[in-house]
Amino acid sequence: xxxxxxxxxxxxxxxxxxxxxxxxxxxxxxxxxxxxxxxxxxxxxxxxxxxxxxxxxxxxxxxxxxxxxxxxxxxxxxxxxxxxxxxxxxxxxxxxxxxxxxxxxxxxxxxxxxxxxxxxxxxxxxxxxxxxxxxxxxxxxxxxxxxxxxxxxxxxxxxxxxxxxxxxxxxxxxxxxxxxxxxxxxxxxxxxxxxxxxxxxxxxxxxxxxxxxxxxxxxxxxxxxxxxxxxxxxxxxxxxxxxxxxxxxxxxxxxxxxxxxxxxxxxxxxxxxxxxxxxxxxxxxxxxxxxxxxxxxxxxxxxxxxxxxxxxxxxxxxxxxxxxxxxxxxxxxxxxxxxxxxxxxxxxxxxxxxxxxxxxxxxxxxxxxxxxxxxxxxxxxxxxxxxxxxxxxxxxxxxxxxxxxxxxxxxxxxxxxxxxxxxxxxxxxxxxxxxxxxxxxxxxxxxxxxxxxxxxxxx
Amino acid sequence: xxxxxxxxxxxxxxxxxxxxxxxxxxxxxxxxxxxxxxxxxxxxxxxxxxxxxxxxxxxxxxxxxxxxxxxxxxxxxxxxxxxxxxxxxxxxxxxxxxxxxxxxxxxxxxxxxxxxxxxxxxxxxxxxxxxxxxxxxxxxxxxxxxxxxxxxxxxxxxxxxxxxx
Amino acid sequence: xxxxxxxxxxxxxxxxxxxxxxxxxxxxxxxxxxxxxxxxxxxxxxxxxxxxxxxxxxxxxxxxxxxxxxxxxxxxxxxxxxxxxxxxxxxxxxxxxxxxxxxxxxxxxxxxxxxxxxxxxxxxxxxxxxxxxxxxxxxxxxxxxxxxxxxxxxxxxxxxxxxxxxxxxxxxxxxxxxxxxxxxxxxxxxxxxxxxxxxxxxxxxxxxxxxxxxxxxxxxxxxxxxxxxxxxxxxxxxxxxxxxxxxxxxxxxxxxxxxxxxxxxxxxxxxxxxxxxxxxxxxxxxxxxxxxxxxxxxxxxxxxxxxxxxxxxxxxxxxxxxxxxxxxxxxxxxxxxxxxxxxxxxxx
Numbered sequence: 001x002x003x004x005x006x007x008x009x010x011x012x013x014x015x016x017x018x019x020x021x022x023x024x025x026x027x028x029x030x031x032x033x034x035x036x037x038x039x040x041x042x043x044x045x046x047x048x049x050x051x052x053x054x055x056x057x058x059x060x061x062x063x064x065x066x067x068x069x070x071x072x073x074x075x076x077x078x079x080x081x082x083x084x085x086x087x088x089x090x091x092x093x094x095x096x097x098x099x100x101x102x103x104x105x106x107x108x109x110x111x112x113x114x115x116x117x118x119x120x121x122x123x124x125x126x127x128x129x130x131x132x133x134x135x136x137x138x139x140x141x142x143x144x145x146x147x148x149x150x151x152x153x154x155x156x157x158x159x160x161x162x163x164x165x166x167x168x169x170x171x172x173x174x175x176x177x178x179x180x181x182x183x184x185x186x187x188x189x190x191x192x193x194x195x196x197x198x199x200x201x202x203x204x205x206x207x208x209x210x211x212x213x214x215x216x217x218x219x220x221x222x223x224x225x226x227x228x229x230x231x232x233x234x235x236x237x238x239x240x241x242x243x244x245x246x247x248x249x250x251x252x253x254x255x256x257x258x259x260x261x262x263x264x265x266x267x268x269x270x271x272x273x274x275x276x277x278x279x280x281x282x283x284x285x286x287x288x289x290x291x292x293x294x295x296x297x298x299x300x301x302x303x304x305x306x307x308x309x310x311x312x313x314x315x316x317x318x319x320x321x322x323x324x325x326x327x328x329x330x331x332x333x334x335x336x337x338x339x340x341x342x343x344x345x346x347x348x349x350x351x352x353x354x355x356x357x358x359x360x361x362x363x364x365x366x367x368x369x370x371x372x373x374x375x376x377x378x379x380x381x382x383x384x385x386x387x388x389x390x391x392x393x394x395x396x397x398x399x400x401x402x403x404x405x406x407x408x409x410x411x412x413x414x415x416x417x418x419x420x421x422x423x424x425x426x427x428x429x430x431x432x433x434x435x436x437x438x439x440x441x442x443x444x445x446x447x448x449x450x451x452x453x454x455x456x457x458x459x
Numbered sequence: 460x461x462x463x464x465x466x467x468x469x470x471x472x473x474x475x476x477x478x479x480x481x482x483x484x485x486x487x488x489x490x491x492x493x494x495x496x497x498x499x500x501x502x503x504x505x506x507x508x509x510x511x512x513x514x515x516x517x518x519x520x521x522x523x524x525x526x527x528x529x530x531x532x533x534x535x536x537x538x539x540x541x542x543x544x545x546x547x548x549x550x551x552x553x554x555x556x557x558x559x560x561x562x563x564x565x566x567x568x569x570x571x572x573x574x575x576x577x578x579x580x581x582x583x584x585x586x587x588x589x590x591x592x593x594x595x596x597x598x599x600x601x602x603x604x605x606x607x608x609x610x611x612x613x614x615x616x617x618x619x620x621x622x623x624x
Numbered sequence: 625x626x627x628x629x630x631x632x633x634x635x636x637x638x639x640x641x642x643x644x645x646x647x648x649x650x651x652x653x654x655x656x657x658x659x660x661x662x663x664x665x666x667x668x669x670x671x672x673x674x675x676x677x678x679x680x681x682x683x684x685x686x687x688x689x690x691x692x693x694x695x696x697x698x699x700x701x702x703x704x705x706x707x708x709x710x711x712x713x714x715x716x717x718x719x720x721x722x723x724x725x726x727x728x729x730x731x732x733x734x735x736x737x738x739x740x741x742x743x744x745x746x747x748x749x750x751x752x753x754x755x756x757x758x759x760x761x762x763x764x765x766x767x768x769x770x771x772x773x774x775x776x777x778x779x780x781x782x783x784x785x786x787x788x789x790x791x792x793x794x795x796x797x798x799x800x801x802x803x804x805x806x807x808x809x810x811x812x813x814x815x816x817x818x819x820x821x822x823x824x825x826x827x828x829x830x831x832x833x834x835x836x837x838x839x840x841x842x843x844x845x846x847x848x849x850x851x852x853x854x855x856x857x858x859x860x861x862x863x864x865x866x867x868x869x870x871x872x873x874x875x876x877x878x879x880x881x882x883x884x885x886x887x888x889x890x891x892x893x894x895x896x897x898x899x900x901x902x903x904x905x906x907x908x909x910x911x912x913x914x915x916x917x918x919x920x921x922x923x924x925x926x927x928x929x930x931x932x933x934x935x936x937x938x939x940x941x942x943x944x945x946x947x948x949x950x951x952x953x954x955x956x957x958x959x960x961x962x963x964x965x966x967x968x969x970x971x972x
Contacts, residue, residue: 008604015611053597094615101608108601116598124605131612484763488701491756511745519752520782523759527778530763530771584742584802 001052001059003044003067004107006037011100018093023086030096031078034103038071051113055175063111065316065458066243070106070236073323074099076440077232080331082433084228088136095135099232102128106240110247115164115174118244122160122208125240126153129233133225145224152207152217160204166197179252190256198253198260202267205248209241211267211297212274219278222290227337230286231330234293235323242300242315254307264305269399271298276406285333286343288410289326292369295407296322299384302400306388314383317455321368321376321448324441328365331434331441332358339428348414350423358430359418361438366411368445371404376448383456463503470496483529491522506582632733640717640737648871649679651922658926686864694857696766705761706858706865712757713869715750716876719743721808723889723911727903735907736805743804744792747880748785751835755781757869758837758844762854773853776937777844780834783944784841788831790952791824794959795884808888813895816887823955825885827948832877834944837870839929843937878921882914889914 010033017025044059051058077099085092101124108121130153134146168174170191171182183190203214210218222230253260275295282288296318303314333343335358340347352359368377381404385397430438448454473493480486494517501510580586591599653668653675660667668675693702723735740746755778762774798820799807811817818825834841845853852858855866882888889910898906935943 011604012607054594056595056597091615091618094611097611098608098615101604101611104604114598116595117601120598120601120605124601124608127605127612128608131608131616134616137616488760507740507742508745511742511749514749515745515752519749519755520785523752523755523778523782526759526763527775530759530775 001057003037003041003059003071004057004104004111006033006040007100007104007107010034010037011097011104014093014100015097018091018097023092026093026096027078027082030100031075034071034075034078038068038075041067041071051177055177056114056117057108057111058113059111061458062243062247062312066110066239066319067107069316069320069323070103070110070239073235073239073327074103074232076324076327076437077228077236079433079437080231080327080334081228082431084226084334085135088226095132098128098132102132102232103236106236109240110243112244112247113176115167115176115179118248119157119161119164122244123157125237126157126208129153129229129237132229132232133221135229136226139224141224142226143224145221148217149221149225156204156207156214158204159200159207163197163200163202163204166193166200170194170197176248176251183252183255195259198256199263201248202260202263205241205245206267209238209245209297209300210294211301212271212294213267215271215274215294215297218294219287219290222293223284223287227286227330227334230290231327234289234330235326238293238297239319239323242297242304242319246304246312246315249304249307250311257307261305264301265396268298268301268305269396271295271301272400272403276403276410279410280406282410283345284343285345285348285414288345288413289329289333292407292410293326295403296369298403299381299400302384302396303387305396306391306393308387308390310383310387310390313456313458314380314387316458317376317383317448317452318380320455321380321445324444325365325368325375325377328361328438328441328445329369331437332362332365335428335430335434339425345413345417346421346423348417349421350425351418351428353422354425354427355430357435357438358428361442362418363415364442364445366415368449370408370411372408374446374449376445376452379448379452379456463500466496466499466503470500484526487522487525487529490525491518494518494522501582504582505580508584508587509582628731632731633737636733636735636737641714644714644717644872644875645868647875647918647922648868649683651871651874652682652867653679654922655926655929658923659930662927662930683864686861689860691860691862692857694766697857698764698766701760701764702857703862705757705759705764705854706862706869707757708760709754709757709869710865710872712750712753713872713876715753716747717879719746719804720879720883721805721888722914724907725903726907732903734805735911739803739805741801741803744796744802744807744884747876748789748792751788752781752785754835754869754873757866758854761858761866762844765854765857767857769850769852769856770854773844773846773850773856776850777837777854780837780841780843780940780944783941784831784834784948787827787944787948787952788835790949790956791821791827791831792884794824794952794956795821795828797956797959797963804883808883808890811887811890813890814887814892816885816890818885821885821955821959823951824959825881827952827955828881828885830943830948832881833925833928834940836873836877836925838874838925840932840935841940842934843940846934874922874925875918878918878925881921882917886917888917 010030013033014026014030017029041064045061045064049059078096081096085095088095105121105124105126105128108117109125112118112121130146130150133149134142136142164174167179170193171179173179173182182194207214222234225233249260272295275291275293275298279288279291279295282291300315300318300322303311303318336347336351337343348362351362364375368375371377371381381400385400388397388400470493473489473496476489477486477493480489494513498510498514498518501507501513581590656678657667657675659665668678671677671681693699718737719740721734721736721739725732725734727733758777759774762770762777765771795817796802798817799810801807801810807817833839837844843853844850845855847853850856855863858866889907891910891913894906894910897909900906901909
């Protein structure tokens with residue numbers, strides 16, 4: 001709770017800083033505030049919190065873990081934002097504010113204990129992002145991204161809301177504990193509208209995390225939005241979506257696994273194939289990352305399909321690995337784009353000679369995406385597959401492995417471009433902030449890959 | 460109960476007209492009629508506050524803005540773009556699939572049990588206010604963040620900016 | 625439902641309907657007389673004594689004039705616009721208590737068509753619907769001046785509705801109810817709400833001018849810029865319907881202000897009168913007092929019309945958004961502080 005308060009107040013403080021033209025103070029104060037929020041979140045670890053505000057919010061270990069990872073990733077995104085927004089417009093403070101508002105919505109999404117809170121949190125996050133996607137007002141792609149995201153998002157919220165309403169109609173409550181009790185009390189004879197509500201909620205949430213066949217907005221939005229916002233969307237927002245998904249299903253719908261598992265299974269397999277195979281044909285690095293984020297959504301859905309004790313841990317590790325690698329990839333992309341002006345694979349040619357550190361960091365990130373051992377991505381995939389194997393979904397794991405191999409192809413494209421193709425380019429000047437972020441991400445990726453026991457036994 | 464069926468029938472008719480009318484302004488007017496039937500639904504359910512708020516906010520404010528924008532864009536003519544044959548075929552196939560699914564699910568249909576409301580007076584202003592400011596206080600307060608974010612965004616997107624990229 | 629109940633309500637509705645129409649018709653006469661008085665003229669004086677039959681003559685003229693529907697207009701909506709404006713303007717009076725309960729032939733009859741417990745919100749909703757008549761009519765005319773007038777009307781109504789709603793919120797904090805009947809009853813004797821909510825009343829009054837499109841906020845039909853605004857293309861009785869709707873709106877807002885802020889049928893010393901005259905005749909005095917207040921407000925509307933010049937459009941928007949809304953919010957905060965302060969004071 002205190003985390004949420006700190007972030008909300010921080011957002012308003014930043015808004016006022018913008019009013020008083022204190023541009024230099026924006027970044028330090030935002031980062032400091034987020035560090036404070038992070039510390040407050042971690043202090044609640046293992047405090048055996050009970051649901052607060054008449055069962056609206058439950059800041060348990062699950063919430064602490066996922067809000068921490070979201071806050072850390074946001075801090076990294078903020079560090080990359082130095083001098084980024086200034087190029088777009090004069091109203092820099094508002095952008096920080098909107099990102100912070102989105103983050104406060106995300107904190108609600110990972111700690112809700114009532115479906116009305118889930119809805120409010122999701123809306124706070126989405127509304128902020130609709131605007132952030134369109135901040136390049138004269139840029140056609142950015143406008144398209146914002147409008148598409150807004151229409152699709154509003155549409156999917158409709159599904160989610162209808163689902164919530166039907167579940168309320170059957171169980172007479174928005175409270176997760178009461179809904180769970182409703183399911184447990186009725187081994188047979190659950191009201192049919194409850195099932196309809198459940199399916200509608202799956203649809204709504206799959207829209208939000210960008211799983212196929214509800215993924216159509218993802219590539220255009222990710223490509224059109226400013227790169228920094230894309231980095232935020234594809235990491236923090238996606239993790240929050242999965243946390244909300246997992247929280248709902250593990251608390252409320254676990255006993256109904258026989259009912260929803262087949263649906264989600266089909267969605268998962270579709271997501272994996274659509275994401276990976278389409279990513280193969282991309283020439284634009286940013287678009288490739290968009291499709292790869294779809295496929296990663298597929299891997300994370302795996303852990304929900306095989307819902308069990310290990311699922312939370314698996315998604316947490318996967319999300320952490322995916323977040324740091326994505327941040328690296330987007331950071332390098334921003335630097336390359338600032339230099340060459342486009343985002344295609346050829347722009348990475350010869351990067352290994354001109355900027356060895358950048359090339360190395362990006363290589364490690366790509367390896368982590370692909371799930372090569374000794375990187376965090378491998379550990380993430382290992383845990384996700386392990387969770388699936390524990391439930392005897394052997395052939396599902398086989399499909400996933402096939403997809404992982406497809407993934408290797410397109411992740412290596414950029415590595416090949418950097419190391420084996422020549423291009424007479426001058427060195428890209430990397431600001432210290434970028435070096436810091438890249439270094440931190442690199443260290444996290446490698447440390448998690450080599451000593452995974454840091455976070456594997458959290459839950 | 461029969462009143463419910465009449466109003467529900469009207470809702471569906473107006474909602475269909477919203478989609479099938481070609482003139483966008485007529486669409487909006489039918490949408491207003493649809494919202495009006497929703498207001499009647501709320502009154503039937505004894506949810507007075509919701510009824511009036513639906514009336515004021517949706518019919519009185521949001522739809523006026525819709526109409527406003529449509530009138531300013533001067534879409535007097537029936538501007539429905541022609542759809543290609545391919546799209547029509549795809550649409551027909553998709554619609555057919557939906558129909559098959561619906562028919563299939565109708566066959567295994569079992570009716571939901573009707574649950575009576577515990578408290579029929581919950582829709583009155585007084586009771587609603589009490590629930591909103593006690594049990595649902597936190598979501599109520601958080602909605603202010605939602606509104607503030609939307610407001611900041613609206614100003615941000617609409618304001619003149621000297622340095623737009 | 626008993627027969628007496630039906631008769632009673634039907635009678636009340638009919639009386640109200642006729643009364644509203646009469647007052648609206650004679651408002652047109654009064655407007656010209658007031659204008660003449662303020663401008664040191666005589667005003668209408670040919671039809672009947674003091675020109676009192678003038679409204680009837682005007683009505684007859686409108687009925688017999690030629691109806692013109694422009695060829696480019698959307699016929700159905702062109703007719704629907706004025707009809708809607710007139711219809712909506714009548715709805716407001718349904719929830720207004722015009723007096724205390726009156727005893728007729730041993731039967732207690734409330735002088736109110738219906739007492740719903742969200743009465744204020746109902747009025748608010750009806751007012752917000754009023755703009756559709758203007759918008760539909762203005763758009764359907766297929767005329768640029770009409771469209772401009774319609775758009776001005778819509779944006780003006782929406783902007784001032786916010787300040788109006790906020791000023792009512794402060795009032796509700798004082799009254800603790802949304803029902804007109806209870807609000808009127810609370811202001812017994814001289815406990816009029818305007819004494820507790822002077823700022824709120826001022827804001828409400830200004831917004832009422834804007835919502836009824838009266839001078840100084842009559843930009844939707846401002847003849848120097850827009851010919852006739854949204855009614856440019858209208859003739860005969862459709863034009864008359866718009867005019868009637870405007871005067872009825874003025875009547876309804878006067879009624880609402882009288883009930884919400886000026887005590888409705890209450891007047892100082894009413895207890896003594898109640899005892900002296902009994903439950904059949906004393907409420908009628910209340911009704912008389914109520915109508916005195918209403919007519920005073922209508923006169924005020926006219927007085928302002930012939931005194932204050934029209935606002936410019938940007939001034940109108942600035943006043944609404946940058947002055948009235950902040951003031952209304954400040955009013956809410958002040959009211960809250962005072963209420964809480966009194967509670968604490970009483971506990972000590």
